[in-house]
Amino acid sequence: MKPRTPIAPFALLIFFSSSITYCFAGNVTYDSRSLIINGRRELIISAAIHYPRSVPGMWPGLVQQAKEGGVNTIESYVFWNGHELSPGKYYFGGRFNLVKFIKIIQQARMYMILRIGPFVAAEYNYGGIPVWLHYIPGTVFRNDTEPFKYHMQKFMTLIVDMMKREKLFASQGGPIILAQVENEYGYYESFYGEGGKRYALWAAKMAVAQNIGVPWIMCQQFDTPDPVINTCNSFYCDQFTPHSPSMPKIWTENWPGWFKTFGGRDPHRPSEDIAFSVARFFQKGGSVHNYYMYHGGTNFGRTAGGPFITTSYDYEAPIDEYGLPRNPKWGHLKELHGAIKLCEHALLNGERSNLSLGSSQEADVYADSSGACAAFLANMDDKNDKTVVFRNVSYHLPAWSVSILPDCKKVVFNTANVRAQSSTVEMVPENLQPSEASPDNGSKGLKWQVFKEIAGIWGEADFVKSGFVDHINTTKDTTDYLWYTTSIIVNENEEFLKNGSRPVLLIESKGHALHAFANQELQGSASGNGTHPPFKYKNPISLKAGKNEIALLSMTVGLQNAGPFYEWVGAGITSVKITGFNSGTLDLSTYSWTYKIGLQGEHLGIYNPGYRNNINWVSTMEPPKNQPLTWYKAVVKQPPGDEPIGLDMLKMGKGLAWLNGEEIGRYWPRKSRKSSPHDECVQECDYRGKFNPDKCITGCGEPSQRWYHIPRSWFKPSENILVIFEEKGGDPTKITFSIRKISGFPK
Structure with missing residues (x-):
């Protein structure tokens, strides 16, 4: 008999047209099959959308897009370092308005999984834990140390009390049906020994004592004490078994793609494979499934971790960084969700x-x-x-x-x-146009204002020390930048001055990147990569007879975000030598070094539209090109239309960008490169077989990130101030906006 596969292609359309309404209940419990909400077992299909990785103006559209995709729940971490800026100083505005975000979910009649943590990992700077906490004596992150436990419990209690006050837990009629304490601790617990075990047990008991009326989960923790539910994070969790037979099978992170790093390739996960993993999970008795990420979003400002995580956190998610559906992935998963929901009664109640x-x-x-x-x-x-x-x-x-x-x-x-x-996505270039409100509007082109930083010490030195200091311990992540400056005397009898050769500057650094200057001139740059930040710099250096100033600009590119004792990982220069002198190698490592934290422009806040400091901006129609340490400012029009906007930085070097004082983030159109001899790009990805982040990579030899998302809500109708800080040199006249257009799929 000829094989036949009966297909019901319109069943899902009927299901979604009739469709999904969710009533918020006063009771959330569970059994071995599923969560029980208001006395009824329910399948949970959840979408991770991180509120700080988008803006409030995008939140309703993202939530609605997820709901239309067949999702009934939104999940997010709570980002401690975005909320507690210093001990006891809290911020819940703008992108960090957590209550507003959850109420938008509630208004959409959807559930919420709140992963309070407060450690998040998430490729987020310092794993979401405030940097200041590391410098409180006696603190070891995620361990049985009193300072860490005190501040963690204080913050968790603050969040729980806030949710209770706003009546956002399901036990109060709100949307939050699950809360998470800690995150992926089981991966690292063995490194922390008995102190780690005591901490994990303490964290679980502390959470349960909060009495929120909904279940607690602890992600990837293999020995979670009852009644906290352990969950799975992986590409495949179909064979996962909860630590207790009375608990449901929960998948907190199914990765539909992967994150990108500056200098790394573009990883992809095919729609067929992510659908296969989801179907297998429900086939094997799973009942709570969360996509990490469903919308990845943007690491605005300096929030990316890593190091070397890109500003884009697109994650090849079903909704792209700009808030548009990624098809066919979004549509394919929508059909999958409909099919699974048609099975809900049998899955949760049948044998x-x-x-x-x-x-x-x-x-x-x-x-x-x-x-x-x-x-x-x-x-x-x-x-x-x-x-x-x-x-x-x-x-x-x-x-x-x-x-x-x-x-x-x-x-x-x-x-x-x-x-x-x-669907096909295009980034359509739109040249920067002078604002109509600009006094230069009558000119033929865009007028720039330019300010050049001094290479080395500006103003008063912060301190002088023999040898090198750790970069992170010095800046405490208040800036990416730290200047190391010293001077040497070159005898006029040095052979290299006579024969035209040049000595060679040798630098070793723990990371993450640096620019080397001699007598205010850039000599070269170097950096680590996404896996191994330590690196060596080797370049000729131009020296003259007499006194020479050596200025090294050390840079961080996002702090570590995970791993055992990750907060103790340092950065910065560890050795400086110059070869080629008549007497041999000159070792500067023990010299007296003068230090300056940050940039003058940062200190003055010149990226802020309302800054009041006097600064020597130079106005020009032809801004300098390939000039390091340069600030550029222009007053521009908003691009036409309502489509999402990216900033094309292909012809720039490396630096930071702002619009109207809002931090677009780090830019670095660094080209991708191999991390191993077997690391090859593909023309077409075979979805079949176990997936890993290196299986389906593209973009070999291309910039890891060319476009940088600027939310539409950041633009003003007329006057928009674009500020760029360029570290090593680029061509600002080639900067353009790009309008993100989607075709081949109805909006």
């Missing part, structure tokens, strides 16, 4: 049975006494399609796929059969 359909093929069937029946037919073979017989009917199963049969008869969805329409 499960497993049938072998072949060597790598199986069926999981859920049926109850009412006659409800749902089946998942899986082909785990990563190379070969198979035809199987289930209940006397033949079904064709593509390799590495799951077919979903909500009535145990008809296939409404197969993970490898992508029917969603693809």
Whole structure:
């Protein structure tokens, strides 16, 4: 008999047109099958959307886009370092207005998973923990040390009390159905020894004592004490088992893509594979699933961690960085969610049975006494399609796929059969135009104002010390920049002065990057990479007879965000030598070094539209090109239309950008490079088989990030002040806005 696979292509459309309403309840409990909300078992399909990685003007659209994609829950971390700027000094405005974000979710009639942490990892600077906490004596992060536990509990209690005051827990009629304490601690607990075990137990008990009326979870913790539920983070969690048989199976992080690093390639995860992993999870009894990320967003300002995490945190998520649906992924997952929800009653109330359909093929069937029946037919073979017989009917199963049969008869969805329409995204350039409100509007082009930083010490030195200090311990992350400056005397009899050769400057640094100057002239730059920040610099240096000033600008590019004892990882210069002198190598490492924290422009706040300091800006129609340590400012028009906007920095070097005082973030169109001999880009990705971040990479030899998201809400109708700080030199006349346009899929 010819294989046949009954398909019901319109079932999902009927389901979504009728569709999803959620009532907030006064009671959230659980059993081994699922969460029980208002006395009813429910499947939870959740979407991670981090409120600080977008702006309030985007929140309603992001939440609605997720809901239209078949999601019923929004998940987010709480970002401690964005809220407690110094001990006891709190901020909950702008992008950090947590209550406003949750109330938008509530208004959309959706649930919320609040991962209070307060450690988040998340490729976020310092893992979301405030830098100031590291400098309180006796503190070891995530360990049984009293200062850490005191401040962690204080912040968690603040957040819990805020949620209670606003009646946002489900026990109060709000949307929050789960809360998380700590995050992924099980990965590192063994490194912390007995102190780590005591801390994890303390954190769980402390959370439960908060009495919020909804269950607590602890992500990736293998020995969570009852009643805290442990959860799974991975690319595949179908075989995950909770630590207690009375607890539901929860997947807090299913990664639909991966993050990018400056200098790294562009990783992708195919729609077919992410759908396969989700279907397998529900097939094997999962009931709470969260995409990390569903909308990745943007690491505005200096919030990216890593080091070397890009400003873009797009994550190849179903909703892209700019808030547009990424198709076919968004549409394919929407169909998947509809198919799974059609199975909800049987999945949560039926008895499960497993049938072998072949060597790598199986069926999981859920049926109850009412006659409800749902089946998942899986082909785990990563190379070969198979035809199987289930209940006397033949079904064709593509390799590495799951077919979903909500009535145990008809296939409404197969993970490898992508029917969603693809979309094409373009970044359409829009030249910077002078503002109509600008006094220069009558001129032929854009007028720039330029300010050049001094290479080395500006103003009074912060301190002088023999040898080198740690960069992070010195700046305490108040800036990316730290100047190390010294001077040497070159004898006029040095051979290199006579024969035209040049000595060689040798620098070793713990990271993350540096620019070397001699007598105010840039000699060269160097940096680590996304995996190994330590690096060596080796370049000729131009010296003259007499006194020579050596100025080294050390830079951080986001602080460590995870790992055991990650807060103790340092940065900065560790050795400086110059070879080529008549007497041999000159070691400057023990010299007296003068230090200055940050840039003069930062100190003066010249990126702020309302700054009042006098500064020697130079006005010009032809701004200097390839000039290091230069601030550029222009007053520009808002690009036309209402589509999202990116700033194209392809022709610039490295630095920071602001619009109207808002921090766009770090830019660095650094080209990608191999991290290993086997690290190759692909033309087309094979979705079949276990996924890893290096499986489907593109962008070899291209900038890791060219465009930098500027939210529309940051623009003013007329006068917009764009400020750029360029570290090593670029061409500001080539900076453009780019309008992000999507085609091939209806808005």
